[in-house]
Amino acid sequence: MIGFTYLAAILATLPLVLILAHLVRKGASSLSLAFFTHMPGSVGEPGGGMANAIVGTLMLIGIASIIGLPIGIGAGLYLAEKKGTPLASTVRFLSDVLNGLPSIVMGIFAWEVLVRPVRHFSALAGGVALGAMMIPLVTRTTEEMLLVVPTSLREAALALGYPKWRTSISVVLRTALAGIVTGALVAVARIAGETAPLLFTALGNQFWSTSVREPIAALPLQIFTYAINAYDEWHRQAWAGALVLITIVLIISLAARFATRSRFGAPVD
Amino acid sequence: MLQSTEVLREKRPMRIITPTVQVRSPEPTTSQVETRPCIVTSKLSAYFGETAAIRDISMSVPQQAVTAIIGPSGCGKSTLLRCLNRMHETVPRTRVEGSVQILGSEIYGEGTSPIAIRRHVGMVFQRPTPFPTMSIRANVAAGLRVDSKSHADRGATSEIVEEALQRAGLWAEVKDQLDESAMALSGGQQQRLCIARALATRPRVILLDEPTASLDPLNAQKVEELVYDLRKTVTVVIVTHNMQQAARVSDRTAFLLMGELVEFASTRELFTAPKDPRTESYITGRFG
Numbered sequence: 001m002i003g004f005t006y007l008a009a010i011l012a013t014l015p016l017v018l019i020l021a022h023l024v025r026k027g028a029s030s031l032s033l034a035f036f037t038h039m040p041g042s043v044g045e046p047g048g049g050m051a052n053a054i055v056g057t058l059m060l061i062g063i064a065s066i067i068g069l070p071i072g073i074g075a076g077l078y079l080a081e082k083k084g085t086p087l088a089s090t091v092r093f094l095s096d097v098l099n100g101l102p103s104i105v106m107g108i109f110a111w112e113v114l115v116r117p118v119r120h121f122s123a124l125a126g127g128v129a130l131g132a133m134m135i136p137l138v139t140r141t142t143e144e145m146l147l148v149v150p151t152s153l154r155e156a157a158l159a160l161g162y163p164k165w166r167t168s169i170s171v172v173l174r175t176a177l178a179g180i181v182t183g184a185l186v187a188v189a190r191i192a193g194e195t196a197p198l199l200f201t202a203l204g205n206q207f208w209s210t211s212v213r214e215p216i217a218a219l220p221l222q223i224f225t226y227a228i229n230a231y232d233e234w235h236r237q238a239w240a241g242a243l244v245l246i247t248i249v250l251i252i253s254l255a256a257r258f259a260t261r262s263r264f265g266a267p268v269d
Numbered sequence: 270m271l272q273s274t275e276v277l278r279e280k281r282p283m284r285i286i287t288p289t290v291q292v293r294s295p296e297p298t299t300s301q302v303e304t305r306p307c308i309v310t311s312k313l314s315a316y317f318g319e320t321a322a323i324r325d326i327s328m329s330v331p332q333q334a335v336t337a338i339i340g341p342s343g344c345g346k347s348t349l350l351r352c353l354n355r356m357h358e359t360v361p362r363t364r365v366e367g368s369v370q371i372l373g374s375e376i377y378g379e380g381t382s383p384i385a386i387r388r389h390v391g392m393v394f395q396r397p398t399p400f401p402t403m404s405i406r407a408n409v410a411a412g413l414r415v416d417s418k419s420h421a422d423r424g425a426t427s428e429i430v431e432e433a434l435q436r437a438g439l440w441a442e443v444k445d446q447l448d449e450s451a452m453a454l455s456g457g458q459q460q461r462l463c464i465a466r467a468l469a470t471r472p473r474v475i476l477l478d479e480p481t482a483s484l485d486p487l488n489a490q491k492v493e494e495l496v497y498d499l500r501k502t503v504t505v506v507i508v509t510h511n512m513q514q515a516a517r518v519s520d521r522t523a524f525l526l527m528g529e530l531v532e533f534a535s536t537r538e539l540f541t542a543p544k545d546p547r548t549e550s551y552i553t554g555r556f557g
Contacts, residue, residue: 152396153398153400153401155359156398159391159467160387160388160415161384161386161387161415161470171400174400174402175400175402
């Protein structure tokens with residue numbers, strides 16, 4: 001039995017190791033400074049980069065965070081403060097349902113609400129779709145982190161004459177902050193690689209654009225476009241793009257661990 | 270709201286003697302003619318849902334003295350204490366009946382803010398509760414910073430922090446690490462830090478809810494000595510289920526049983542010549 005769990009533990013990490021090794025082998029050779037600074041080249045033309053897609057992905061993450069973090073943290077705070085109320089139970093349940101919603105459905109929703117009425121794909125629509133995906137993730141981690149803050153701390157603050165809202169923010173939220181930051185970064189890492197919600201919202205763009213009202217390039221979309229084409233050069237670019245994407249996600253995950261460590265002296269996991 | 274809290278401020282001269290707000294102990298004893306009562310409860314009952322945790326408690330707590338509340342577990346002693354700074358009502362589905370006057374002001378009066386009351390009635394809990402994200406200095410100043418009116422300059426704040434730590438007997442131990450985390454302190458030090466935090470706002474009353482229950486004997490003794498000294502400057506109400514502790518630190522002792530005040534007398538009297546047979550059984554260890 002112990003031997004089986006040992007084997008399972010090794011197998012659990014195997015996919016990540018294989019993916020990383022494969023990506024490095026296939027993609028590293030196409031990585032160069034130009035990949036980060038240049039625009040995509042035309043078909044058959046060697047070189048070219050994904051500067052627009054990298055910036056696009058960062059912009060989409062930014063828009064998603066502006067929407068997802070405040071709403072998610074606010075909702076989590078509500079759930080933790082009013083845990084027994086009917087509204088809290090409803091919100092908690094719906095939030096779990098939303099969490100399980102297939103990401104393509106989120107894309108269709110954003111298309112219906114933000115693309116179809118204006119007849120125009122946009123970075124904003126993509127960011128909103130990703131942001132909506134972040135909300136339940138952030139809500140639940142925030143709630144869990146707040147619930148582990150001991151009631152005695154809340155009481156101590158109230159007994160000092162802190163108003164209720166001030167207790168929630170400057171004592172309870174602050175004590176749970178490291179955990180909430182970690183949760184937020186994990187949510188960001190989770191949505192950074194999403195492709196489906198972007199297919200009919202951000203759409204992708206072969207040109208340089210930083211306008212939120214225009215279609216925007218994104219790494220996952222660019223990888224998808226390049227990978228389904230027949231050109232070897234584009235395939236190599238797709239591998240390099242995947243390597244960059246996974247590196248961005250890895251950096252965010254490491255930042256999440258660091259945020260936890262530096263506050264409490266030891267990671268809370 | 271302001272009216273009632275003004276009276277509680279230490280800096281101000283006491284107004285209790287003005288005829289309109291005069292308060293008298295219901296049964297002034299000869300030995301107590303000098304000391305005016307600090308806290309007067311009358312017919313105080315507190316409920317959790319429909320269950321009364323304390324019933325019809327009328328007592329008057331003398332000023333600048335230590336009053337102990339003793340009784341077996343579940344007798345309502347903590348609830349009584351938590352009614353004195355309106356902490357009882359922070360728990361959902363609770364309510365309070367009757368009246369509590371502190372220095373002549375009704376704390377359950379209409380329009381009286383519980384927040385204002387709590388700023389002038391300090392409280393320390395069974396387990397130390399330093400704020401983990403704050404430094405030692407910030408912990409002590411936590412109650413000051415929340416009071417927007419006393420946004421004093423840094424110099425004044427650091428003086429208050431030093432004074433509070435001195436009074437809590439912690440200054441010598443922490444003066445070189447004021448900006449370090451409060452979590453680095455030992456349990457006993459953390460508890461004295463909480464006492465310093467409660468003292469920093471210069472309350473007239475300080476409520477201690479079994480402050481030594483989670484401490485080792487040596488640290489418990491330090492806190493006890495501190496409580497003994499505090500009587501010179503503040504009115505102390507301490508809940509304890511350690512009868513020896515009550516006998517050592519308090520001037521007056523209240524004995525609670527099943528939510529009722531059985532006996533309230535000077536500590537010496539209560540422990541040497543209890544009037545009620547139930548008090549006698551409890552202090553002689555027949556139950557509890």
